[in-house]
Structure formats: C-alpha cells, structure tokens
Amino acid sequence: MTTSVASLPAAFRPRQVLSWFGVAPFLVFATLFLILPTLNIVLGAFRNAEGQMTLENLGKLLAPSIRSAFWISIELSLLTAVLGCLFGFLIAAAITLGGLPRPLRDAILTFSGVASNFAGVPLAFAFIATLGRLGFVTMLLRHWFGINLYGAGFNIVSFLGLALTYLYFQIPLMVLIITPALEGLRREWREAAESLGANGFQYWRLVALPVLWPSLLGTLALLFANSFGAVATAIALTGSSLSIAPIVLFAQIRGDVLNDPHLGYAIAFAMILLTAIANAIYILLRMRAERWVK
Amino acid sequence: MTEGRLWSWLAVALGGLYFLLPLVGMFDFSMRMQRDGYSFEAYRVVLADPQFQQTFGYSVVLALLTIVLGIAIIVPTAYFVRLRFPGLRPVVEFLTLLPLVIPPIVIVFGYIRIYNTSSVLPLTGSWWGTNLLILFGYATLSLPYMYRSVDTGLRTIDVGSLTEAAQSLGSGWTRILAVVILPNVFVSVLSGAFLTFAIVIGEYVFAALLNVGSFGPYMVWMGGNRAYEPSALAVVAFAITWACMALIQLVTRFSKFSTVRR
Numbered sequence: 001m002t003t004s005v006a007s008l009p010a011a012f013r014p015r016q017v018l019s020w021f022g023v024a025p026f027l028v029f030a031t032l033f034l035i036l037p038t039l040n041i042v043l044g045a046f047r048n049a050e051g052q053m054t055l056e057n058l059g060k061l062l063a064p065s066i067r068s069a070f071w072i073s074i075e076l077s078l079l080t081a082v083l084g085c086l087f088g089f090l091i092a093a094a095i096t097l098g099g100l101p102r103p104l105r106d107a108i109l110t111f112s113g114v115a116s117n118f119a120g121v122p123l124a125f126a127f128i129a130t131l132g133r134l135g136f137v138t139m140l141l142r143h144w145f146g147i148n149l150y151g152a153g154f155n156i157v158s159f160l161g162l163a164l165t166y167l168y169f170q171i172p173l174m175v176l177i178i179t180p181a182l183e184g185l186r187r188e189w190r191e192a193a194e195s196l197g198a199n200g201f202q203y204w205r206l207v208a209l210p211v212l213w214p215s216l217l218g219t220l221a222l223l224f225a226n227s228f229g230a231v232a233t234a235i236a237l238t239g240s241s242l243s244i245a246p247i248v249l250f251a252q253i254r255g256d257v258l259n260d261p262h263l264g265y266a267i268a269f270a271m272i273l274l275t276a277i278a279n280a281i282y283i284l285l286r287m288r289a290e291r292w293v294k
Numbered sequence: 295m296t297e298g299r300l301w302s303w304l305a306v307a308l309g310g311l312y313f314l315l316p317l318v319g320m321f322d323f324s325m326r327m328q329r330d331g332y333s334f335e336a337y338r339v340v341l342a343d344p345q346f347q348q349t350f351g352y353s354v355v356l357a358l359l360t361i362v363l364g365i366a367i368i369v370p371t372a373y374f375v376r377l378r379f380p381g382l383r384p385v386v387e388f389l390t391l392l393p394l395v396i397p398p399i400v401i402v403f404g405y406i407r408i409y410n411t412s413s414v415l416p417l418t419g420s421w422w423g424t425n426l427l428i429l430f431g432y433a434t435l436s437l438p439y440m441y442r443s444v445d446t447g448l449r450t451i452d453v454g455s456l457t458e459a460a461q462s463l464g465s466g467w468t469r470i471l472a473v474v475i476l477p478n479v480f481v482s483v484l485s486g487a488f489l490t491f492a493i494v495i496g497e498y499v500f501a502a503l504l505n506v507g508s509f510g511p512y513m514v515w516m517g518g519n520r521a522y523e524p525s526a527l528a529v530v531a532f533a534i535t536w537a538c539m540a541l542i543q544l545v546t547r548f549s550k551f552s553t554v555r556r
Contacts, residue, residue: 019374022371023374026371026389033430034389034401037401038396091305098301110539113539120497125513125524129524130318135319136319167312168313168316225395229397232497232498235514239518249400268399
C-alpha cells in the first residue's frame with residue numbers, strides 16, 4: 001500500500017489541507033494527554049519550587065529510602081524478567097519444537113493471551129487465595145505433606161511472593177513473543193547443520209541461539225519494563241508494606257508521606273528513564289531480529 | 295526425538311501446574327464462605343452489594359465510552375495517515391507506542407499536575423471534569439491496541455480505490471469514513487475494543503489517584519476488608535478477561551473467512 005498519494009488524481013491534492021482535519025484531533029489529543037503531562041514531569045524533575053533549574057531533586061533520589069526502593073524494584077524486575085524469559089522460552093520451545101499435539105499448542109497460546117492480561121488487582125487476590133496464610137496450596141501442603149510454608153519463613157507479602165505473582169504475567173508474555181521467533185527457525189538450518197556433522201548442542205550454540213539472541217535479549221528488556229511499571233498488583237498484594245519505586249511514587253502522589261511534589265517528579269523521571277531505556281533496547285534488538293524473518 | 299518429547303511434556307506439565315493452581319485456589323477460596331461446605335455465598339453477597347453494582351456499572355460505561363472515543367480518534371487518523379500522510383506514519387506509530395513505554399502511574403501524575411484545581415484547565419475540580427479526564431486517560435492507554443488493530447485492518451483493504459470510488463459517487467469525508475471505511479475495518483476495530491475493555495474494567499492506578507469510584511478501587515477496598523469476597527471478584531474479573539480474549543479470537547477467525555484474499 002505505498003501507492004496512496006501518487007495514484008490519486010492531482011485534482012485531489014489541494015484538498016490535502018482538508019485531510020489535516022482528520023489527523024488533527026489525534027495530534028491535539030496526544031499532545032494534551034500524553035506529551036504535555038510527561039513533559040511536565042520531566043521538566044519538573046529539573047526545577048525547584050521557585051521554577052529555577054536545579055539538580056537538587058535528582059539528588060534526593062540518592063536518599064537511602066528512595067535508593068533502596070529503586071534497588072528493590074530493579075532486582076524484582078530483573079529477576080522476574082530473567083525467570084520469565086527462561087520459563088517462557090522452555091514452554092515456547094516445548095510447544096513449537098517438542099512435537100506436542102497441535103491443539104495443545106493453540107490452547108497454550110490462547111491461555112497466554114489471557115494470562116498476560118490478567119494482571120493487576122484480581123491476580124493479587126488469586127495468589128493470596130492460593131499462597132496466603134490460609135491459601136489453597138498452603139493448606140494442601142500442610143495437611144497432605146506436613147509442610148508448613150509460613151513456618152518455614154515464606155510469606156506472600158514479600159519480595160519472593162511478589163516475584164512469584166509477577167511471573168504469572170511475565171511468562172505468558174515471553175511465550176507470546178518468542179513463539180513466532182522459534183517458529184521462524186527453519187528446518188533447513190537444522191538439516192544443514194546436521195549434514196555438516198553438528199550434534200544438537202552444537203546446532204543450538206552455533207546456529208539457533210545466534211539467530212535468536214536479539215529476540216531473547218529484546219524480550220528480556222521488554223519484560224523488565226513490563227514489571228517495573230506494574231503498580232496495581234503490588235499494591236493489592238502488599239498494601240504498601242513493600243517499598244518498591246512505583247509504590248513510593250503512588251504514596252507521594254496521594255500525599256500519604258512527606259508530600260514533596262518535586263521528589264515525586266524525580267522518582268517519576270527516573271522511572272520513565274529506566275522503562276524508556278529498556279524499551280529502546282527492545283525495539284533496537286527487535287529490528288535486528290527481524291533481519292532473519294523474511 | 296522421544297526424549298525431547300518427554301522433556302516437552304514435563305515443561306508443559308510444570309507450567310500447567312503453576313498457571314492452574316492460582317485459578318483453582320481462587321475458585322476454591324471463593325466458595326468457602328459458609329463453613330459447612332462449598333457454596334456460592336460469596337458471589338451472592340458480592341452481586342447483591344449496591345457498591346459492587348454501582349462501581350461495576352460505572353466501569354462498564356467508562357470502558358464502552360473509552361472504546362467509542364478510541365475509535366473516533368484512531369480510525370480517521372489511521373485512515374488519513376495511510377491515504378495522505380505516509381510520512382507521518384513513524385510519528386503516529388511512536389506516539390501510539392508511548393503509553394506502553396511511560397508507566398501509567400507517571401501519566402496520571404502528569405494529569406494531576408497539569409489539570410489540578412489551580413491550573414488553566416481545572417479538570418480535577420469538578421465531577422464532570424474528573425470523569426472526562428479519566429475517560430481521556432483510558433483512551434490514551436488504549437491507543438497502542440486501537441491503532442495497531444485498526445492499521446492491521448486497513449492493510450487488508452485497498453483504501454485508495456475505495457476512497458476514489460466513494461468520492462466519484464459524491465461522498466464527503468465523514469460519509470466515506472463512517473459508511474465505507476469503518477464497516478471494512480470493523481472486525482479489527484472489535485479486537486482492539488475487547489482488549490481495551492479488558493484493561494479498563496479493572497484498572498486501579500488512574501481511578502485511585504483521580505479519586506474515581508470505579509471497579510478497581512472497589513476491589514482493592516474489598517481486599518483490605520473482606521476475606522472471601524475478593525476471590526469471588528477475582529473469578530469475575532478473570533471470567534471477563536477470558537471472555538474478551540475469546541471474543542477477539544472469534545472475530546479474527548470470522549474475519550479470516552470474510553475478507554477476500556489477495
């Protein structure tokens with residue numbers, strides 16, 4: 001569909017001005033409700049209460065409580081991104097290359113679509129009902145196997161509990177993104193490798209992984225951003241007992257704590273920066289990955 | 295190869311365990327409100343709660359309005375970008391991807407700073423303003439899904455020829471968009487719409503920070519104050535997500551049969 005403008009009769013072209021009215025609402029909307037609010041935050045991060053330029057706000061990010069909140073957030077996002085990639089890859093490999101029945105593959109892909117969108121408050125409730133103090137699995141383990149999870153120090157309202165919950169939307173997202181990449185691995189490549197005497201391990205190390213690594217790393221970055229911006233799940237699960245960056249920002253905006261809007265700006269700016277870097281890595285690597293998919 | 299198949303079954307089985315247990319757990323918990331065995335008591339209590347009816351109804355209306363607004367903004371944009379401004383495409387694509395890059399909590403923080411009571415456009419000051427603001431906010435969140443699905447739909451039809459044909463019959467732009475283009479991309483629009491519905495119905499951060507009484511904050515409130523009802527709410531929310539995804543699959547399958555292959 002590259003014919004559009006050139007193929008139209010010249011008589012229509014002066015009316016180009018008129019078609020701007022079709023695009024203008026979107027541009028105005030995006031400016032008012034996407035660009036300006038974001039710009040306001042970014043600029044606010046570099047201004048003090050009197051409106052002068054300053055780096056003071058960003059300096060406040062180094063305060064121990066804020067720094068540790070970001071650190072926990074980064075650890076949480078990295079851990080769930082790495083594990084999400086790993087388990088998602090294994091499941092995707094099983095349904096594409098593992099010779100499983102076709103209906104099972106379709107069912108898993110459909111379920112992944114649902115689970116990757118089943119985030120937020122209800123997901124937290126599901127995990128509390130399952131691994132909470134009186135949860136289904138907690139009770140099952142205690143009565144059937146005599147294992148006392150909470151006696152052993154486990155708590156769903158913790159870093160580990162949150163990570164376990166986040167994986168519920170991280171793994172399916174990985175499955176959805178990496179399955180097409182795995183299906184793009186051509187049979188001929190494997191046959192060519194085998195005819196040259198490569199074993200399975202050599203095929204993966206020398207052929208498949210070099211083709212896949214941009215997709216893998218890119219998805220890792222995407223999963224990182226995905227978990228870094230998640231707020232609702234964490235709030236519904238932990239209240240505000242676990243201090244991760246989005247929850248600190250949430251409390252700042254609500255005015256629950258010391259209410260310094262400029263510290264809020266700085267936290268928000270740092271969050272944009274991290275998710276923007278992660279997404280940029282994803283997009284760049286994705287473009288690289290698409291070289292192999294023709 | 296049989297060994298590989300064994301590992302595949304193992305991976306899928308373990309994955310199945312991890313993904314099904316929370317669903318079983320949430321269902322099991324939601325049925326335990328009465329001590330003498332399973333019952334739907336928690337569902338009965340939730341569905342009879344006027345707060346539930348009010349907040350859920352509000353969220354449904356909000357989701358539907360978001361979809362209408364999203365279509366009204368995106369369909370003309372995607373159409374004119376394809377027909378007249380191919381050079382604008384990267385800009386529009388970038389803008390529609392931004393809501394996935396900027397965390398929603400940051401976007402709503404920006405709204406609160408720009409549209410507060412002491413600003414030029416004090417939307418948060420009134421009931422109407424707040425509702426408009428959250429509607430615009432949700433429409434912003436829906437941009438990535440809406441644009442991509444509409445653009446995919448436009449790719450399958452010959453926009454240029456359809457437009458010329460309609461113009462030669464004397465149609466104006468609004469008529470072309472409403473009577474020619476929209477019906478042709480309707481199936482793709484629907485899949486974007488269902489996804490938007492699934493996202494908006496239980497959204498929490500925007501609603502909580504703009505102080506709007508929708509379904510998301512209601513669920514969180516229940517989570518903090520009740521034992522069994524939250525699980526019942528989670529089951530309801532899961533059913534809605536599942537229904538939306540099933541409808542998307544259904545309409546895309548339908549569209550594969552209905553569009554002419556080229």
